[in-house]
Amino acid sequence: MDNDTIDQIIDRHEGRAGSLIHVLMEIQSKNHWIPREALAKVSQKLGVPFTRVMQIATFYKTFSLTPQGHHEVHVCTGTSCHIRGSQRVLDKIQSLLGIRAGETDSNSKFSLAKGNCLGCCTLGPEIVVDGRHYARMTPEKAEEVLKKYN
Amino acid sequence: MSEILLQIDGKAVKAKQGMTVLDAARSADIAIPTLCHHEQLEPYGGCRLCTVEIETRGRKRLVAGCLYPVEPDLIVRTRTEKIDSIRKMILELLLAHAPDSPQLQDLAREYRADRDRFEKEASFCVLCGLCIRYCAEIKKKYAVGFINNGARREINFIPEIAAGECWNCKECFPLCPTSYLQAAYHLTEALAFPSLSSRSASKRLVTTTTL
Known part of the structure; x- marks a missing residue:
């Protein structure tokens, strides 16, 4: 850009x-x-x-006045996903990207955010990358998903 | 202009079309407390201290006096038990933010509001918007504005504009009911364009030493 x-x-x-x-x-x-x-x-x-x-x-929360990465990763931490282990998915993604939720990595590739219910409780734990939903996440599967965007 | 006859606190009041309930009451020497109201500015309806009870066609309703236009045969009550309790609550909430504001303390005495009712959350700003609206409507400089939303809302000077305009104006300072505005301005000045104040301070220093 x-x-x-x-x-x-x-x-x-x-x-x-x-x-x-x-x-x-x-x-x-x-x-x-x-x-x-x-x-x-x-x-x-x-x-x-x-x-x-x-x-x-x-x-509006839509607008970001600080630099964001090219790929926006959202991890659902809503009740359903939480019970199904979203915390472990989040931990894994945080250690993979080297950033915490709400941050952007140093080469502006990924931004990570938490969301309290991203809308698909039956498919939890879910993550959303650039608007695309990935269901039934485990730490291993999340790693596979992120590789696609690398 | 057609005249409108209405009743405020049992008193017949004549008003002109387009006046608000607050204007009509003030013209008849009936006091309605306000915080965010300023005669030269557009009505804002932010503080809700001017809440009054109106009655039309037998139905009672609570409205903001500074916004509600007068209408024929309107019955207005400015001091009822309900209104007093609403104003007391508003004052108590505002006092949690700006406990030392003289304007709030005066009103608190009148409405027996307890300044310690709510836990102090001293932001020192009650978001009345007087400074912002004065700067925008009267001075047309737009040097100060709101940022963020909800609980994080606050006033914010734009350094680029404030550096050029504010030093010789500062007309918003006396409008602020809490004096948070002055603090916000001086903080912006100290962080973004400290040259002006330090220059005048050193000038003062020079004059005093030469004296």
Whole structure:
């Protein structure tokens, strides 16, 4: 992801203050996070005060203002998955990636997050990588899954 | 402008179309407590201290006085047992955040609110938004704004704007009911653009030594 792509997204919505959330979502999905310079540019091009952009960008959990990895790994720690051993899956993934939940590894490859129920309790313990669900995880299977993204 | 006749605390009050219940009450010298209200700013309805009871067509309802527009034959009650208990609760919750605010303490005395009812969670900011709205609506500088949401919501100066605008303005300072705003500003200044204050401090030092 480079600045040109961000510029293109912003230019497409130039002058339309109402598109603020759309622009932010587009940058977020393409770039995985929104740099402060991008927020400043959005504010300038869309004609929305910077404080307002900051308020909205920090309000929604969708937007990340810190660098995120290319692959987003979510581990379900909801009740059902917890009972089926999601903690061991999480421990394994944490030691494989060398990061804890909520962190991003140093070469921006993976971000790890916990979620309290990712929606498929019958298939637990589950993990979600880049929106794709992997069911009935064990520490060994989780390792196999992560290898695919390496 | 057509005149609207309504009743506040048993008193007949004349109001103009477009006024709020709070405006009408104040014009008739009936006190309604407020915290986030400012005459020059758009109504905000954030603190809910101006909660009043209204009665239309025999039905009673609680509304924020600073937002509710007057309507003909409206019956408003500004001090009932229920309203007092709501205001007391709001004050007690706010006092957990800003226990030393003089404005809150005055109101607490009136409504017998206990400042120690809830465990102190001193954020010193009651999120009334006065500074933010003043900066945006009157000064149009947008130097300060809210960030985050829910329990983590707080005010935040944008260093790039604050460095250029705030030093000669600071008109939001006296608006703050808790003086947290000043602290937030000075922290931003100290971290992001310390040159201005240190320069004037050293200038002061020079003048005093030459005297």
